[in-house]
Amino acid sequence: MITANHYVILSLILLALGIVGVMVRRNFITVLMSLELIFNAANLNLIAFSHRLGDLAGQILAVFVITIAAAEAAIGLGLIIALVRLKDTVALDEASEMRS
Amino acid sequence: MVEFLVSNFEAILFLIIAALTVAAGVGVIALKNPVHAALSLLTTFLMVAVLFVIRHAEFLAAVQVMVYAGGIMVLFLFVIMLVNVKGVRPEGAFMTRWAPLAIVGGVLVGALLALLVLLGVLAAGSGDPTALQTVDGKVVGNTEAVGITLYTTYLVPFEIVSVVLLVAMIGAIIFGRRDAGLERPSGEAGP
Numbered sequence: 001m002i003t004a005n006h007y008v009i010l011s012l013i014l015l016a017l018g019i020v021g022v023m024v025r026r027n028f029i030t031v032l033m034s035l036e037l038i039f040n041a042a043n044l045n046l047i048a049f050s051h052r053l054g055d056l057a058g059q060i061l062a063v064f065v066i067t068i069a070a071a072e073a074a075i076g077l078g079l080i081i082a083l084v085r086l087k088d089t090v091a092l093d094e095a096s097e098m099r100s
Numbered sequence: 101m102v103e104f105l106v107s108n109f110e111a112i113l114f115l116i117i118a119a120l121t122v123a124a125g126v127g128v129i130a131l132k133n134p135v136h137a138a139l140s141l142l143t144t145f146l147m148v149a150v151l152f153v154i155r156h157a158e159f160l161a162a163v164q165v166m167v168y169a170g171g172i173m174v175l176f177l178f179v180i181m182l183v184n185v186k187g188v189r190p191e192g193a194f195m196t197r198w199a200p201l202a203i204v205g206g207v208l209v210g211a212l213l214a215l216l217v218l219l220g221v222l223a224a225g226s227g228d229p230t231a232l233q234t235v236d237g238k239v240v241g242n243t244e245a246v247g248i249t250l251y252t253t254y255l256v257p258f259e260i261v262s263v264v265l266l267v268a269m270i271g272a273i274i275f276g277r278r279d280a281g282l283e284r285p286s287g288e289a290g291p
Binding site (some may be wrong): 006 | 101110118121122125126129135137138140144145148151152154155157158159160163164167168171172175176179182183191209213215216217228229231233241242245246247249250253256257261265266267268269272273274275276
């Protein structure tokens with residue numbers, strides 16, 4: 001029988017993968033993709049507990065999370081374009097100064 | 101054999117999908133080619149959508165496929181192919197100084213996870229799936245239930261999040277403008 005526990009474990013694994021990706025990778029695009037993994041882990045948790053508790057509020061919150069993830073992706077990819085125009089690279093190590 | 105498959109259908113389906121999700125998630129952070137990583141991320145999104153369907157969140161599964169697999173994924177692939185992804189140094193050993201601390205942290209998280217499973221505090225039984233399709237005591241289906249709840253109980257957060265989307269759109273446009281003052285100064289070669 002699959003219960004909410006299994007979903008929590010899967011969500012934790014996805015969260016751990018996302019955090020590792022954010023911390024280890026130097027490519028800005030891959031870091032943003034790892035952030036999307038973290039958003040998906042949160043959504044999985046919300047859906048699992050929504051089902052467990054028989055409450056629609058979790059699904060509503062997941063809709064909001066997806067909206068914020070879309071906004072974050074748009075802003076992040078805009079930042080990538082700006083960084084490429086400025087430094088001609090997507091390596092995060094190169095973006096080490098605030099002076100343009 | 102067939103009885104076993106039928107009686108454990110949900111568990112088998114969940115285990116297969118979960119394994120594919122984790123494998124695709126590993127691919128996102130492990131693959132060197134950004135396009136391959138993006139396609140791996142697409143697989144993760146689709147697998148999570150399947151898990152949503154299993155948990156009676158049909159509307160969310162459709163939104164996941166349309167917004168994530170449709171919109172965000174196209175945005176990612178577009179940017180990957182727009183920018184030059186060369187110039188990223190190959191990644192060697194990372195944060196070797198922090199390895200002991202990382203191991204301690206990982207073991208602690210694993211112990212918490214084991215405790216969670218052993219106690220099973222969250223797991224006892226499962227909820228009533230028809231509650232996710234019911235509005236005012238009428239069974240109407242998941243999409244209608246989500247819609248009615250979203251536009252009545254959660255109307256104010258809905259409006260606020262739409263403003264957030266508008267602000268993000270304006271911000272993205274400003275970042276993408278050529279005269280945003282973000283070019284490197286002329287006469288100075290890029291690094």
